[in-house]
Amino acid sequence: MKFNAILSMMAMPCLAAILSVTAQQPAWAAETAPRARAVRVGAVSQAWAAKDRNLDHVLQMLERAATQQAEIVCLPQDCVPTDGGASAQAARDALAGAAARHKMYVAANLREQDGGRQYSTSYLLGPDGRVVGKYRKSHRLPDENIALGDDLPVFDTPRGKIGLMIGTDHYWPEIPLTLALEGAELILMSLGVEPVPQQFPLEITLRARAFDDHVTVAAANYAGDLPYLCSNHPGYTGSPLGRGCVIDRSGIILADTGVRSGVAVAPVDLARPKDVYHLTFLEDRSLFHYLADAEVKRTVFKGPQRKIRVSIATVGFEHGPNPRPDSEFARILDEAGKLGSDVILMTEFGLATDDENGRQTLALVAEKAKQHQTYVIIGGLRDPQMPYRSRGRASWAYVWDRRGQVVGKYRISQYGDSVELPVFQTDFGVIGVMLCGDIYSQEIARSLALQGAEIIFCPSQSWGASGQFNLWMQQARAIDNGVWIAAAHLPMSEISQRSYVLDPYGSIQAASRYWSDSVCSTQIDLDAGPIWFAHSDKPGRAGKPGYLAGYYPRTIPERRDDLRAVLLAGRRPELYQAIPQKTLAHRMYSEELQKRMSEPQE
Known part of the structure; x- marks a missing residue:
């Protein structure tokens, strides 16, 4: 099969799922826009x-x-x-x-x-x-x-x-x-x-x-x-x-x-729906039982290596997964691998995994993981194991280890029937994976963090309102959960849409170039969790002369290095029972507006 033909079959599995879900509105969907209040x-x-x-x-x-x-x-x-x-x-x-x-x-x-x-x-x-x-x-x-x-x-x-x-x-x-x-x-x-x-x-x-x-x-x-x-x-x-x-x-x-x-x-x-593009979780919210469970099983990492190099190899669809060793896809994997990467993340594509082309491509990825002694994570692999509700193949992410073995699979949760949100043990820490529209559901990142994830990888085609909105959501997931985030997006014309690595404060540590294939890379320390400052009686310099003395504090707050543990311990799951039981789906766009969003416009 010619590569151009393969590309045509890979066209936007994430977007296709969105349109399919939009076309199958449940009974609670509003028929008209709510009255203004x-x-x-x-x-x-x-x-x-x-x-x-x-x-x-x-x-x-x-x-x-x-x-x-x-x-x-x-x-x-x-x-x-x-x-x-x-x-x-x-x-x-x-x-x-x-x-x-x-x-x-x-x-x-x-x-x-x-x-x-x-x-x-x-x-x-x-x-x-x-x-x-x-x-x-x-x-x-x-x-x-x-x-x-x-x-x-x-x-x-x-x-x-x-x-x-x-x-x-x-x-x-x-x-x-x-x-x-x-x-x-x-x-x-x-x-x-x-x-x-x-x-x-x-x-x-x-x-x-x-x-x-x-x-x-x-x-x-x-x-x-x-x-x-x-x-x-x-x-x-x-x-x-x-x-x-x-x-x-x-x-x-x-x-x-x-x-x-x-x-x-x-x-x-107060009745006005969002003015920007947004995905609302329509599926079974019992998937989010982790948030209301006081006894979530937590995976704890036991191993020496904690400082790792995370690289994101950003390519467009025209350079997406294919089995040719001389392809841009193979070349950019090599470029990221030669940086000494411990993990290489790529975006969400649309590759069928069970035909000859797919099998050869997966073998190439395994070979590159083994060659460069790195983990590789790629999304948009159309695995037939669990289809979308519309029966089209769902988007999966695979995790290859340094030996080239697939050691984890995650199926997108936003559009179908996922029943778990797994985390994976690696030789450097505990990781979680999200895909594309999962970023719109804060409960997914929270569930992964509660199970011990220290870094979350997100291969994504999601673009929505703008790259800035995507960034705000990814930053909030990092900040709220005290985790690192690596998000791989497709290069596109929206200036604010990039691939990036975020630290647990939501700050960008590395980012891809604008609208082009590129590799961004940074070293992270998974032991360097977020800090916070506690009240203290230690006297400050207030009242003393000096540079900008009007700003001298009366007391000096105590720096503490355990914010993630403090916030997770401070949760009260008994108050969160509505999270897996109730829905916000009725607050999404009206059915009429959703129809217009999907119809051709003159």
Whole structure:
């Protein structure tokens, strides 16, 4: 068979599956676009200073929000410092009075004393001045000295269904996901000042929460009263972030206070579907049972080698898998192999594995893995073992070891009947694999991390809204799970679409060239997990003279190297039972719009 003919048979298995699923809508799919439900949502950024952290100033901020016709307003964590007793009650009553005066809903976070315990509690105050409901912070880092609540409530109001989050809750993606599955359309996050504020990961994960969970997010926070300065621990611990913002369900920031104090207000249609391309998981969500299981079996690596070289060999379809040893496909495998790679990742193609061409191509890959003593991972191998629901062949990824043996296979989960999300033991660590549209389902990466995956490989044809949206999703998966991510995309005309390796902070360590075949490569240390900073009593240099002395900290936070372990240990699976049981499929595009997306346009 001629190679051009082979290429024509490889055309976009991932895209074909998308179109097939779109054509077979289940009974819950909306026939028409939902009726608009517009509301003006506001997020407050207070200055982290005594002059602003008092009841009078907070009431002024609500007055400012009212002048912008805000109907729902979120205040930061501990918006009024109290002991949780009578002073907290007085502050709550005053804020409830302001809510009634301005005919708005207000999310106000205060300390609460109850039964000898202190909670961090957000009250949803209604436009009649009554308490609609409250949420007690349900997750915490080890340095947070508070008791925890035991539920994730959603409040049904005439303006929409509202969920609440507090402070470091933002580290656990299961919280907003569960709120969304329980019906929340708007999540109000009352954030606080962390020991060493970090803007980069927070903005990415806030966008991802909105995008992944089909919700609008309003995040209130604190700003510094000096010009913003980032951290340089231990001398400088960084300014509070500011950035009170409203983010729609497409992940777009609609209003933002910037790095200063203020009020950000934006009109939001809570019924509006995403304005950007998105895949919603339509399959059996029991696949995600790992997230609600308190006893997930974890694979632990036992071996010496932890510093490895990861390379991504990026090629287009015209240079995709074929058995010729003189092909560009073979050449780029050799180029990556000669770098001393421990793993070579390639994208998702569309190669049938059970004909002569496929068998010879797989033999070539095995030969290259053995020749260069490297693992190789390739996606888009159309293995007949498990078809798509439309009966077309599903996309699989194969993992070859250094001997050229296939030691793992993973079948794409986004479009069919997968029943497990496996991880694989290698001679350097525990790995997971995702394919293409799997990136749209945050539960997949989470399931792999819970089982011990330290690096996740993603061969992908996914392009969607833009390479930037793809990057945000991949970065969020890295940040949330404390894992490395290697994603191989096809070279294409979208400038932001690249192949890349991300560290556990979501930062790009290597990336492919624009719209061309190329190899990118980097060395990673799987023992170098993400760090965090805990509160400490160690005195800083505040009050002493020196360069930019106004930024010297009062105390020096303690650097700790166990963030991944801390966040996984802080999960509360008993609160996540909705994740494998309920769906967000009803929030995808209307059936009419999906039909137009797939029909030829004049």
